[in-house]
Amino acid sequence: MSTTSTTTPVAGAAPDPAPGAADPAPTRERPVRRRRRLSPGRRLPAARLAGPVLLVAVWAVASAAGRLDPAAIPAPWTVFRTGVHLWTDGTLPSDVLTSLERAAYGFAIGLTAGVVLAVASGLTRTGEALIDGTVQLNRAVPTLGLIPLFILWLGIGETFKIAIIAIVVYVPIYLNTHAALSGIDQRYVELAEVQGLSRWAFIRRIVIPGALPGFFVGLRLGVTGSWLGLVVLEQINATSGLGYMMFQAQNYGRTDIILVGLVVYGIFGLLSDSAVRLIERRVLSWRRTLSS
Amino acid sequence: MAPHTEQLSRPAAVRLSGLTRSFEGRTVLDGIDLDLPAGQFTALLGHSGSGKSTLLRAIAGLDHEVAGSGGLTAPERVSVVFQDSRLLPWMRVLDNVLLGLPGKDAADRGRAALAEVGLAGRERAWPGELSGGEAQRAALARSLVREPELLLADEPFGALDALTRIRMHALLRELWERHRPSVLLVTHDVDEAIVLADRVLVLDRGRIGLDLTIDRPHPRSYREPLLGEYRERLLAALGVTEDHA
Numbered sequence: 111m112s113t114t115s116t117t118t119p120v121a122g123a124a125p126d127p128a129p130g131a132a133d134p135a136p137t138r139e140r141p142v143r144r145r146r147r148l149s150p151g152r153r154l155p156a157a158r159l160a161g162p163v164l165l166v167a168v169w170a171v172a173s174a175a176g177r178l179d180p181a182a183i184p185a186p187w188t189v190f191r192t193g194v195h196l197w198t199d200g201t202l203p204s205d206v207l208t209s210l211e212r213a214a215y216g217f218a219i220g221l222t223a224g225v226v227l228a229v230a231s232g233l234t235r236t237g238e239a240l241i242d243g244t245v246q247l248n249r250a251v252p253t254l255g256l257i258p259l260f261i262l263w264l265g266i267g268e269t270f271k272i273a274i275i276a277i278v279v280y281v282p283i284y285l286n287t288h289a290a291l292s293g294i295d296q297r298y299v300e301l302a303e304v305q306g307l308s309r310w311a312f313i314r315r316i317v318i319p320g321a322l323p324g325f326f327v328g329l330r331l332g333v334t335g336s337w338l339g340l341v342v343l344e345q346i347n348a349t350s351g352l353g354y355m356m357f358q359a360q361n362y363g364r365t366d367i368i369l370v371g372l373v374v375y376g377i378f379g380l381l382s383d384s385a386v387r388l389i390e391r392r393v394l395s396w397r398r399t400l401s402s
Numbered sequence: 403m404a405p406h407t408e409q410l411s412r413p414a415a416v417r418l419s420g421l422t423r424s425f426e427g428r429t430v431l432d433g434i435d436l437d438l439p440a441g442q443f444t445a446l447l448g449h450s451g452s453g454k455s456t457l458l459r460a461i462a463g464l465d466h467e468v469a470g471s472g473g474l475t476a477p478e479r480v481s482v483v484f485q486d487s488r489l490l491p492w493m494r495v496l497d498n499v500l501l502g503l504p505g506k507d508a509a510d511r512g513r514a515a516l517a518e519v520g521l522a523g524r525e526r527a528w529p530g531e532l533s534g535g536e537a538q539r540a541a542l543a544r545s546l547v548r549e550p551e552l553l554l555a556d557e558p559f560g561a562l563d564a565l566t567r568i569r570m571h572a573l574l575r576e577l578w579e580r581h582r583p584s585v586l587l588v589t590h591d592v593d594e595a596i597v598l599a600d601r602v603l604v605l606d607r608g609r610i611g612l613d614l615t616i617d618r619p620h621p622r623s624y625r626e627p628l629l630g631e632y633r634e635r636l637l638a639a640l641g642v643t644e645d646h647a
């Protein structure tokens with residue numbers, strides 16, 4: 111990103127001019143050694159992909175060597191072929207679309223609810239009194255435990271699935287955003303008063319930017335939560351979607367289809383997490399952290 | 403010119419009458435009566451915990467939940483410089499300077515203020531990239547760009563190293579001469595007070611224990627022998643004996 115670059119060269123680079131090399135040191139003292147850096151150093155290129163690629167490689171080698179039972183873990187190419195097949199005959203795209211739609215609706219509703227509730231309860235005392243205790247109570251009940259009740263209330267259709275995903279998403283977003291909003295540095299509040307900011311300007315210039323790091327923590331948990339909710343819901347009771355496809359494959363003993371489903375879930379998760387990371391890096395570019 | 407007599411004839415920028423503040427029943431400010439004439443550079447000394455910050459915050463109108471009584475008038479436009487620069491880390495330096503500043507030409511004024519404190523060209527830096535002294539200069543620019551009638555500063559140089567502090571003293575005095583706000587500078591550094599201020603107050607047991615006018619020309623040197631006399635009196639008022647000094 112456009113953050114300031116680290117100036118320390120990669121370890122093992124050509125002997126770099128030690129600090130103070132400009133002035134000719136007549137003494138025969140040991141050249142200044144740079145201290146061992148404690149931050150992990152520069153990112154390896156495409157570092158995030160290295161682990162998964164290695165894993166697939168091991169899997170492929172083991173399959174080719176016949177060390178894996180193909181009924182339990184089919185070879186990568188079998189899975190790939192099944193995936194292509196499912197995609198071209200149209201079942202996979204329609205299932206993926208159904209699942210994505212569920213996740214997107216649930217996520218959007220959960221995100222909105224989480225942010226609105228957090229702002230209402232973080233910025234007003236009335237809101238805090240009404241909302242915070244209620245959400246904390248809600249948090250104490252594991253959301254997936256609400257499934258039977260929600261089925262009775264909302265029927266077994268899409269509404270109930272979206273509702274459950276929304277709840278799974280809103281809780282972490284609310285908790286983290288609220289904590290960030292109410293933990294705003296008192297010194298900045300004082301500064302805002304001194305500078306004569308209006309209430310709105312105070313919220314816009316200080317409260318919101320100050321709470322963004324906390325919000326992003328919640329957002330990432332929310333994204334993960336939405337996939338988790340999706341998987342559970344689709345595998346318990348659905349008549350369409352990725353989970354349903356996998357559930358049926360289980361009945362026919364088709365591990366390859368199950369693996370295709372898992373891979374697609376994995377891609378969803380990876381892509382959405384990367385998207386959030388990217389936005390976070392953009393928005394929080396002022397932060398210089400260990401991972402910058 | 404005779405700055406002091408001229409200042410005394412001016413109207414008071416700040417007027418405290420019987421100002422009292424207490425925390426949990428413990429009286430920190432005990433009926434302070436004080437006038438700060440417009441355009442005067444005043445320093446406020448006192449032991450740690452004597453209530454300097456409490457007084458400053460009262461004048462700034464920042465003590466919302468503090469029990470107290472007494473009369474207090476202060477100008478409309480007040481700026482405060484804190485001990486920490488208090489720049490918002492998520493805003494670039496120029497945006498920090500412009501915080502809360504209305505007007506179309508605000509950005510130009512902000513740039514001019516940054517140039518005045520020697521930070522021209524750093525407008526787009528993040529506060530995290532500034533050194534301690536630079537950050538404090540940016541904070542100074544932020545307070546000056548509002549053209550305050552009263553500048554309140556609570557140990558603004560307390561966190562800086564000695565060399566930077568001396569340069570900041572010169573800068574502050576220079577800015578004051580150009581803009582002429584009333585200044586109330588809280589410090590625990592007797593020399594800083596003597597070199598910078600035209601009037602030094604010592605806060606002691608909730609009251610102004612000593613009100614000393616320093617009628618010496620500027621710029622003042624730390625080694626100026628005549629200032630030693632003021633130092634003695636201030637140290638005595640602070641209760642510092644020879645062996646501690």
Ligand SMILES: Nc1ncnc2c1ncn2[C@@H]1O[C@H](COP(=O)(O)OP(=O)(O)OP(=O)(O)O)[C@@H](O)[C@H]1O
Pocket residue numbers: 425426430448449450451452453454455456457590
């Ligand atoms: N918010 C507060 N609640 C309770 N007591 C406080 C509060 N603020 C200040 N005090 C007390 O009031 C007294 C004066 O504090 P103040 O901060 O004004 O001192 P000071 O002269 O600025 O000291 P220093 O030089 O260390 O900054 C201290 O005893 C302090 O403990």
Ligand SMILES: [Mg+2]
Pocket residue numbers: 454455456556
């Ligand atoms: Mg103080």
